[in-house]
Amino acid sequence: MSEKKKWYSLDLGLNRKKSDTACGCGKTEGGCGSHKPEMTDDAFLEAAVNASIGEEVRKDGFEQVFDVKMDRRSAFKKLTASLLIGAGAVSTSCSVISGDDTKEKAQIDWEEQFKGNYKLMNDEEKKATVDRLMRSYELRTGKNISMTHENAEEDVLFGYAFNISKCQGYMDCVNACIEENNQDRNSQMQYIRIHEMKDGKGFNFNEADDNYYHEVPAEGHFYMGTQCFHCDNPPCVEVCPVQATWREDDGLVVIDYDWCVGCRYCMAACPYDGRRFNWSKPEVPENEINKNQHYLGNRMRKKGVMEKCTFCVQRSRKGQNPACVEACPTGARIFGNLLDPNSTIRWVLENKKVFRLKEDLGTEPKFWYFMD
């Protein structure tokens, strides 16, 4: 690893071959007070994260943002939670009882807990954290995943176009998105929403039916999909107090799930209902996990962090289309490079009558709607 690290890291003795005393107190067995009976790592993490989220009610959408109570006690609880996680890692790695695997796990947990912001990392540091996360997954589950950290490609600015006259409300895109992005199967957080709207009423989101379940397309209705629009001037980025979310050079607005403190300011700032919060621990059955992951994309999230559509960064930075584009049977979804004058998305922008939602806000969403 490089010399000029931007954070402090603790050597817990894994790199030293073998020291005769595993604990600072000099005793090899119990008695110094730091060898407490141990909680399993996962149980501990769970408890700490629970403490930091508190007892807020599980709600969806804007209600989550505007209905939050916070007293001194819970604020203090939140502050202590992170320290506890770190302390847990130290106590495990100091322990003489735990085996090599447990110690390695603890070392990884420590380094992950106190690593820097991904946005500030150089390639080497990015690789290191991705390697740690893969190793950690292996240690925990015995299975391998492949996680990458491709940076934004030069001369690329991603954009998206949605054909309102083509969408039939089949919801195949939502299914594909959930599977591709390892979304929690219980909470129905779904990055994509398909709104069923009445013909002749314009785009009236208040009267739209978001929970239709009947044969589609329904007579006299049209369908309109929304998701994160990857604004070029994103208000969600502006408000983040810890810079856990930012705009990448290829226009993707991304989140570092390990840096996010779950304050949900960004959710309140987004005018398009583009962000989703993990109110509970996201659960994905082991055999359904998509193992092709990107650090900023579909890697496994934890309770209490924000997530949202990333235009499938794990796919788009490899030249592929996002999963929703590929899954749509009607061809209503078009994705491409806005900077390339020969791309199909540019043809759509230049030759169809396109519009964006709430254009007057100046957020410059890179998501256009058009009709045949």
Place this chain on the structure above:
Amino acid sequence: MNRKYYIYIFTCTFLVVFFSCKHNEGEYHNLNDKIKAVSKTYHGTLSSEVLIDGIKTLEITEGEHTFLIPERKSQIKSFACIECHNVGLDKLQSKDIKKAHWEITLAHADENTMNCATCHNGADMNSLNTLTGSKVDFNKSYKLCSQCHSSQFEDWKGGAHGKKVAGWAPPRASYTCVNCHNPHDPSFKSRWPSRYNTEQVEAPQAESGH
């Protein structure tokens, strides 16, 4: 005195105007300006070539658009047609033999507008024919569709109608009409959505202890 005053006002106005319209390099009034300004044909490292590897394609040029479409003939189960249709259609008609293609019914346009012969050539089953009777290869069947569906054809050439075979990166490979539409029954059918949308299940509130 008065003159000094005027000069002072003039200088101030000039300075304000001069600085107010300044943008830093790389900043634009809006996204459209920016896209136009930094526009550049993509020659980067990403390519769709690996993604369409293994799919037989052919390159077509229509107007100012040149792109790949999937090859069709190898995908048709009983191609070449002349393996059965070795004589003209009129000579193949007989009462007693088992009919081929019996499962095909035409649900495309009404009978006054089209029948089998609108696209198929009874004298040469291996290729299709246009309204005026000129030959069209099965691989380029979009040429038949475009005779009537001209606006869809324009959109398809540009990329606003239809789907890409694989990624967004060049080279562009687009599905052709018959990859999504069955030419004998081309409309999309109504069906059940593949899942519920958003908050269908009520969030469990009791367990949080309120």
